[in-house]
Amino acid sequence: MNLPTDQSHNEAATVKAIPQEAFDWYDEYAHGDIDRRTFLSRLGTLSVTGLTLSVVAGALTPNYALAEQISFNDPDITASYVEYDSPNGHGKARGYLVIPKGVNVDNKAPAVLVAHENRGLNPYIEDVARRLAKVGFVAFAPDALFPLGGYPGNDDQGRAMQKELDGAKIEGDFMDAATLLKNHELTTGKVGMVGFCFGGYLTNALAAAMPDTIHAGAPFYGTPAKGNLDQIKAPLQLHFAELDQRVNATWPDYEKALKANKVDYTAYIYPTANHGFHNDSTARYQEKNAELAWDRTVSFFKETLSA
Template sequence: MTLFIDRSNNKSKTTSTIPQQAFDWYDEYAHGDIDRRTFLSRLGTLSVTGLTLSVVASALTPNYALAEQISFNDPDITASYVEYDSPNGHGKARGYLVVPKGVNMDNKAPAVLVAHENRGLNPYIEDVARRLAKVGFIAFAPDALFPLGGYPGNDDEGRAMQKTMDGDKIEGDFMDAATLLKHHTFSTGKVGMVGFCYGGYLTNALAANMPDTIHAGAPYYGTPAKSNTENIKAPLQLHFAELDQRVNATWPDYETALKANQVNYTAFTYANANHGFHNDSTARYQEKNAELAWERTVNFFKQTLMS
């Protein structure tokens, strides 16, 4: 497989040849199925011409210096960290709130809840929130790791931290964040949600468990809600990676449930893409697929939340 990572705005361009097996192993590692030692040991068995083990491992793990598309100093947005009450979760929670310029009590905007992967609120997810605000949405990205001190600055530690937490309480934190957005003084009351990996699961789960709050959901490579899919009212736009065998195996049954419950949904599968293809901080990133998926997502939210 030939991988092309092409980033504009003075971001680096890397062209590498990495076997698909390496991506599959990274997916196992990122989701806790194997530890880092096993992941690196497996990489060491590969024969990759011109690439060392350290280069391959580095390419597969995030480099968040590459991920910023919208600066936190962008004049069109205002970003801040906000604590909020979370009676359904950990009691207190915190998230990254980004408000478009000109949005206020007299000029309200719809809101989008942004759900991170299984490692806390990292810089990539914060940038996703800024991208949404840049095009007119109030965006809020909670940090599941806040009760443990917040995202620690690296994904390995963040992943280990999140693994120790009560999943029901994390869901409660995000549910209370959705309620916060619905009643925010700058919000029109319409709330969408987008999430990636674990955040994709959360998007499906909140659509099922908060049908009167979530007005549109865009899960990226997320597994289905565990229950209550019959309650989903919101239209869904689902994004899948063709090579993501783990998540894709859950889709046929989920699609059957959505059809049975007459949910308005559209599902896209992106050719030759790996799980995480939207994350522009790793070698899994695919610029054309990521941009297409994001364009679809923004248009979807404009159609469902701004009309």
């Protein structure tokens, strides 16, 4: 994050002072286990010297101005919103397509499908797509909320909107996006997938449901696919946060299934990290772990999608 030095130090001090309970409660709130009133009420019970309720709540909720690493106008990429047919989903869908400079029908590139969290295509996920294009991948990030008008501009409303949608149709929209990338005139036909939280689940799910389309998967703190684990062909690189008890509880059984089905996988657990540690718009962000995880992800895709 490109913050002035004093602001950066102040924010770092704020994050350090926030107790772990607050991060755990935010995770419950972000995943719909408690409502906003309960979340704020719990925060109000904390006694944190020098920090007000509004400061703590503000640090935990996204500030997307902090999340832009690659500009929409970066000369090395071309970004646009693209509608596509989704017969397996909502009929019509839309996503954010980012093409690297120099990619054309005579110079194709591998593709990466980017899956958002449980709140729609927010600015952080769009930036992730631009980061991938910046290093040479055709990146496509669908918006599950398109049938309801698209990401509304704030995560609270986005979460509520996504709950209204049929989960199977959301998966269908992403499956059809994967097919679009495989057949796109600018891609080599090799498709990787990366997703965060709900998008991590989608990454696991599509690897199981589309073994001939998804060639590599990198789920960040995602729960396992609900079926077809014996169908997975793609190598997986899985990223977990040490303090993420909810998702980590699902990993032992998932790992057993991957081993039983001889899936090529590598799993990383990042120390002292909370769920969402890669998202650089909130206090859960951990720069060192996020950068390490991202470097591993990019290297993984370069290795698995270039052959």
